[in-house]
Amino acid sequence: xxxxxxxxxxxxxxxxLPKIPDLVWSSVVFVILLTFFWVxxxxxxxxxxxxxxxxxxxxxAEAERIQAEVATQTADIAKAQENSRAEASAIREQARAxxxxxxxxxxxxxxVEAARITATAKQQIEAExxxxxxxxxxxxxxxxxxxxxxxxxASLANDKVAGKVVDDFLAELEAGDKAGKKK
Amino acid sequence: xxNLLATVxxxxxxxxxxxxxxxxxxxxxxxxxxxxxxxxxRIMMIRMLIVVLLIVIFSLWAGSFKxxxxxxxxxxxxxxxxxEISLNFVRxxxxxxxxxxxxxxxxxxLLTTIFFIVLGMNITGIIPTLNIAGTSVIGLPLVLxxxxxxxxxxxGVKKHGLGFFKNSLFPAGVPVAFYILVTPIxxxxxxxxxxxxxxLRLMMNMIAGHLLLVLCFSATQFFFTSSLVExxxxxxGGGTFLFGFAFTLFEILVAFLQAYVFTLLTTVYIQLAMAxxx
Numbered sequence: 001x002x003x004x005x006x007x008x009x010x011x012x013x014x015x016x017l018p019k020i021p022d023l024v025w026s027s028v029v030f031v032i033l034l035t036f037f038w039v040x041x042x043x044x045x046x047x048x049x050x051x052x053x054x055x056x057x058x059x060x061a062e063a064e065r066i067q068a069e070v071a072t073q074t075a076d077i078a079k080a081q082e083n084s085r086a087e088a089s090a091i092r093e094q095a096r097a098x099x100x101x102x103x104x105x106x107x108x109x110x111x112v113e114a115a116r117i118t119a120t121a122k123q124q125i126e127a128e129x130x131x132x133x134x135x136x137x138x139x140x141x142x143x144x145x146x147x148x149x150x151x152x153x154a155s156l157a158n159d160k161v162a163g164k165v166v167d168d169f170l171a172e173l174e175a176g177d178k179a180g181k182k183k
Numbered sequence: 184x185x186n187l188l189a190t191v192x193x194x195x196x197x198x199x200x201x202x203x204x205x206x207x208x209x210x211x212x213x214x215x216x217x218x219x220x221x222x223x224x225r226i227m228m229i230r231m232l233i234v235v236l237l238i239v240i241f242s243l244w245a246g247s248f249k250x251x252x253x254x255x256x257x258x259x260x261x262x263x264x265x266x267e268i269s270l271n272f273v274r275x276x277x278x279x280x281x282x283x284x285x286x287x288x289x290x291x292x293l294l295t296t297i298f299f300i301v302l303g304m305n306i307t308g309i310i311p312t313l314n315i316a317g318t319s320v321i322g323l324p325l326v327l328x329x330x331x332x333x334x335x336x337x338x339g340v341k342k343h344g345l346g347f348f349k350n351s352l353f354p355a356g357v358p359v360a361f362y363i364l365v366t367p368i369x370x371x372x373x374x375x376x377x378x379x380x381x382x383l384r385l386m387m388n389m390i391a392g393h394l395l396l397v398l399c400f401s402a403t404q405f406f407f408t409s410s411l412v413e414x415x416x417x418x419x420g421g422g423t424f425l426f427g428f429a430f431t432l433f434e435i436l437v438a439f440l441q442a443y444v445f446t447l448l449t450t451v452y453i454q455l456a457m458a459x460x461x
C-alpha cells in the first residue's frame with residue numbers, strides 16, 4: 001500500500017516542488033501577519049508590560065521609601081526615649097543630692113538650735129542659781145539674825161561687847177548687801 | 184490489518200472499495216481565479232481563514248493591551264492574561280531565553296509571526312470540516328524557512344560584517360588543512376540544509392499526520408459501511424476509529440510541537456549567527 005501511495009504521488013504531484021499560487025498565497029499570509037504583529041500587536045503588548053513593570057517598580061520604590069521613613073521615625077523615638085530616660089535619671093540623681101544637702105542643713109540647724117537652747121537653759125539655771133543664792137543669802141541672813149538675836153538676845157543687856165559684835169556683823173552684812181546690789 | 188487493507192484496496196475498483204489516501208489530497212482542485220497566479224484551492228482558503236482568525240483574535244488582545252496601559256490598569260483581565268501568556272511564551276521561553284532581552288525583542292516580530300502562523304496553520308489539520316493543515320503544502324513552510332534564512336544571515340552580517348561568513352565557513356581552532364573538508368560541510372549544513380530541513384520537517388510532519396488521520400478514518404468508514412466487509416470483520420472499524428481518535432490528540436501535540444520547534448530553531452540560528460566564536 002505504501003508503494004501505491006508513493007506511486008500515486010509520483011504520478012500526480014511532487015509535494016516538494018512549490019507551485020506559484022502556493023508561494024503567492026504563502027507570501028501574502030506571511031507579509032500580512034508579520035506586518036500585523038510588528039505594527040499592531042507587539043507594540044501594544046510591550047507597552048502594557050512596560051507599564052506594568054513601571055507600576056510595580058514604582059510601588060516597590062514607594063514601599064521602600066515608606067519603610068525608610070518608618071525606620072527613621074523609630075530611631076527618633078528610641079533616641080527621644082533614651083534622652084528622657086537619661087534626663088529622668090539625672091533629675092533623680094540631683095534630687096537625691098539635694099535631699100542629702102537639705103538633710104545635712106537641717107541637722108546642722110537642729111544642732112545649732114539645740115546648742116542655743118542648751119546655752120539659754122544654762123544661763124537661766126545660772127540666773128536662778130544666782131537668784132536662789134541671793135535669796136538664800138538674805139534668808140540665811142535673817143535666819144542667822146533670828147538665831148543670833150535669839151542667842152544674842154539672851155545676853156544682849158548683859159554684855160556690851162556682845163552689842164558691838166552684832167553691830168559689826170550687821171555692818172558687814174550691809175556691806176555684803178551693797179556689794180550684791182552693785183553687782 | 185495492513186495486509187487486509189492492501190488486498191482490499193487492490194481487490195476492487197468499485198465505489199465500495201477501500202481508497203487509501205494519496206498525495207493528491209494536498210493538491211485539491213482550484214476554486215477561485217483558475218489559471219492565474221492567485222489560483223485558490225481549499226488549502227489556500229483555509230490559510231486565509233486562519234489569517235483572518237489570527238487577526239481578529241490578536242486585534243482583540245491588542246485592544247485589551249491598549250486599554251490596559253491607557254487606563255493604567257495593572258492587573259490584567261482574564262482575556263488579556265490569555266493573550267499575554269500566548270505572546271509571553273514566544274517572548275520569554277524562546278526569544279529571551281536564546282537571544283537575551285535586547286536581541287530577543289529585536290527579532291520578536293518575526294519569531295512571534297512564525298510561531299502563530301505555524302501553530303494556526305497546523306491546527307487546522309484536526310479541525311472538523313477544515314481537516315487539512317495549511318502548512319502541509321510546501322509553499323508556506325518554504326516562505327517561513329526563507330524568512331528565517333534571510334533573518335539569520337542578516338543578523339550575522341549586521342553583527343560581524345563579512346566576518347560572519349568567515350566565522351561560519353572557516354571555524355576558528357581548526358587546522359588549516361582541514362578546511363578542505365570542514366568548509367564544504369559547514370557551507371552545506373549552514374546555508375543549505377538549515378532552511379531545507381526547517382521547511383521539510385514542518386511539511387512532512389503535517390503530511391504524515393494528515394495521511395494517518397485519513398487512513399484511520401477512511402478505514403473506519405470502509406469497515407462500517409462497505410459491502411465487501413462481512414460479520415465480525417466490521418469490528419475492525421472500532422479499532423481504526425480509536426486509532427484515529429488517538430492520532431487526532433497526537434496531532435494537537437504535533438501542531439504545538441512543530442510550531443515550537445520551527446520558532447526555536449529559527450531563534451537558535453539567529454543566536455549562532457550572532458555568537459562571537461563558533
